[in-house]
Each structure stands twice: as C-alpha cells, then as structure tokens.
Amino acid sequence: MSDISRIDLKQLRVFKALLKERSVTRAASQMGLTQQAVSAQLSKLRDTFQDRLFLRSAQGVIPTPMAEQLGPRVNAVFDSLAALAPPDRFDPAVVQATYVISATDYAVAVILPRLMAKVRAQAPGLKLIIRDFESDRLHALLTSGDLDLALTFPAFVPDSCQTQWLFSEHHICVSRSDSPLQNQRLTIGDIADLPQIIISPTRANLIGSADDWFAHKGYRRNIVMSVPSFSAAPACIASTDCIAFLPSRILPNPLVRPIELDESPPCFDVIAAWHPRSNQDPLHRWMLSLLQQELPAQADSIK
Numbered sequence: 661m662s663d664i665s666r667i668d669l670k671q672l673r674v675f676k677a678l679l680k681e682r683s684v685t686r687a688a689s690q691m692g693l694t695q696q697a698v699s700a701q702l703s704k705l706r707d708t709f710q711d712r713l714f715l716r717s718a719q720g721v722i723p724t725p726m727a728e729q730l731g732p733r734v735n736a737v738f739d740s741l742a743a744l745a746p747p748d749r750f751d752p753a754v755v756q757a758t759y760v761i762s763a764t765d766y767a768v769a770v771i772l773p774r775l776m777a778k779v780r781a782q783a784p785g786l787k788l789i790i791r792d793f794e795s796d797r798l799h800a801l802l803t804s805g806d807l808d809l810a811l812t813f814p815a816f817v818p819d820s821c822q823t824q825w826l827f828s829e830h831h832i833c834v835s836r837s838d839s840p841l842q843n844q845r846l847t848i849g850d851i852a853d854l855p856q857i858i859i860s861p862t863r864a865n866l867i868g869s870a871d872d873w874f875a876h877k878g879y880r881r882n883i884v885m886s887v888p889s890f891s892a893a894p895a896c897i898a899s900t901d902c903i904a905f906l907p908s909r910i911l912p913n914p915l916v917r918p919i920e921l922d923e924s925p926p927c928f929d930v931i932a933a934w935h936p937r938s939n940q941d942p943l944h945r946w947m948l949s950l951l952q953q954e955l956p957a958q959a960d961s962i963k
Contacts, residue, residue: 678698852874
C-alpha cells in the first residue's frame with residue numbers, strides 16, 4: 661500500500677459519495693464536480709490503496725471488498741472532524757473543565773462568593789482554581805495559559821491584556837474603634853503625619869495607592885507598616901494607633917470605624933483582565949457574562 665499521508669479530504673469525500681451513490685454521475689452531481697474530476701480523485705485513491713475500490717457496472721459502480729471495509733473508517737474520519745467544530749450553543753451544564761483565576765483577598769471576599777454561587781448552580785462540572793495575585797508575573801501567566809482570568813486593578817495590568825470594567829470602588833479612612841480620632845472631622849493635613857498602614861498584596865514595600873493623592877495636595881504620608889492582605893489590616897489597625905485607607909466593600913468591620921474626612925481619595929476601578937487568545941473561548945465568554953450579571957458593567961467598557 662502506498663503512503664497513506666498522501667490522501668486529502670477531497671479524495672475521502674469522493675470515496676464517501678461513491679460509496680453512498682454507487683454512481684460516478686450522481687456522486688459528481690452531489691459534490692458539484694465534473695465526472696472527470698471524480699474519476700481523477702478515484703484514480704488517486706486506487707493508487708494509494710492498491711485496489712480498484714469501485715468497479716463499473718450497468719447500474720453505476722460496485723464497491724470492492726476493500727472499499728466496503730474502508731467505509732466505516734472513512735465515516736469515522738468525518739465524524740471526528742465534525743466533533744472539532746464548536747457547539748452551536750454553549751451549555752455550562754455539560755462543561756467538564758478547570759478555570760484558573762488570580763485574585764487578591766479583596767477580590768476573593770468581594771467578587772468570588774457571588775461568582776461561585778452562579779458557577780456551582782449552572783456549571784457543576786467546572787472546577788475553579790483561585791491563586792494569589794502576582795502582578796510581576798501576570799503577563800507571563802496569562803500568555804502561557806497557566807492563568808485564565810485576573811481580578812485586579814488597572815495599574816497592575818499590562819497593555820497586552822484585554823479588560824472588562826466590573827465596578828468603581830473608593831477608599832474609606834479608618835482607625836481602631838476607640839481611637840480619639842473618632843467623632844472628629846479631619847482634613848488631609850490633619851491625617852498626613854499620622855502613622856499609617858498600607859495594604860501591598862503584590863509587592864512588599866511601603867508604597868501605597870493613595871500616595872499620589874497626598875502628594876498632589878502637597879503632603880507626604882507617614883507610612884509605618886505594610887501588610888500583604890486586606891483581611892490582615894483591620895486587626896493590625898485595631899491593635900495600634902495607626903490609620904489606614906480600606907476599600908469600602910470590605911467594610912464594615914467590627915475592629916475598625918471610619919474617620920470623617922472633609923475629602924477622600926479618588927475612586928478607582930476594579931477590572932477583569934485576560935489574554936486576547938481567550939476572546940473566542942465559549943467558557944471564558946460565559947465567565948465574563950456571569951461577572952456582568954453579578955457586577956454589572958457597561959457593554960462599551962471592554963477594550
């Protein structure tokens with residue numbers, strides 16, 4: 661037998677048509693080809709399989725035993741090709757997959773409970789892996805496919821990613837519940853020199869997200885402590901004389917109370933980010949739609 665790799669799909673389609681129609685004329689008509697074109701493809705098949713495959717008769721053509729044996733295998737080839745096509749409609753109920761999300765403990769607390777409820781109800785076969793947020797490795801993780809989605813802030817997302825806006829958030833200045841700062845209305849100047857705790861979930865440093873706001877107003881913050889998670893901050897604040905700016909959606913917390921300020925830092929965005937290679941993935945698009953349902957975003961916020 662000749663090298664099977666020489667067969668192309670056109671030859672197999674001709675074979676399938678001849679096996680069904682038992683006529684070169686009808687096979688040519690069904691495929692939109694000339695009889696000469698069908699005969700040419702049959703000649704190549706005969707050469708490959710070293711068998712005549714179809715013999716002429718008064719009624720058309722008769723398959724040889726070899727052709728009869730090949731029939732189910734050729735049908736299996738086309739069935740396999742058909743299985744490669746994406747389904748006409750994505751059905752989360754039948755999904756069997758794993759989806760990896762990178763998130764800070766803020767996103768874990770604020771976004772994931774509502775998302776998980778939807779996933780478990782609609783896609784019980786989908787497994788979620790939630791991993792720590794690593795801003796320095798975000799591009800590499802998304803590009804390699806080790807990560808499917810990141811729930812984060814715009815400053816941490818490289819230009820190579822696509823994003824979807826989830827919601828706007830703002831900081832609230834807090835102190836321990838029995839702090840003498842309670843029941844006062846303070847200015848940014850009043851609090852600039854106070855000892856402050858910042859949350860730095862991705863880099864261990866003393867640089868906070870509100871630094872630019874203080875600097876724009878002509879002040880330098882007195883940052884004395886950095887903690888790696890939002891969940892750790894309230895206990896640290898409650899045991900010290902420090903203040904901190906915490907996202908509003910993780911409050912209230914019994915360990916801390918808001919300080920009344922005459923002005924607050926600007927709002928900031930919370931977003932979902934992913935690699936463009938996932939744009940057409942039905943599972944990925946479904947996950948984004950769940951986020952839109954639970955945390956409604958503007959349609960034009962995808963860029």
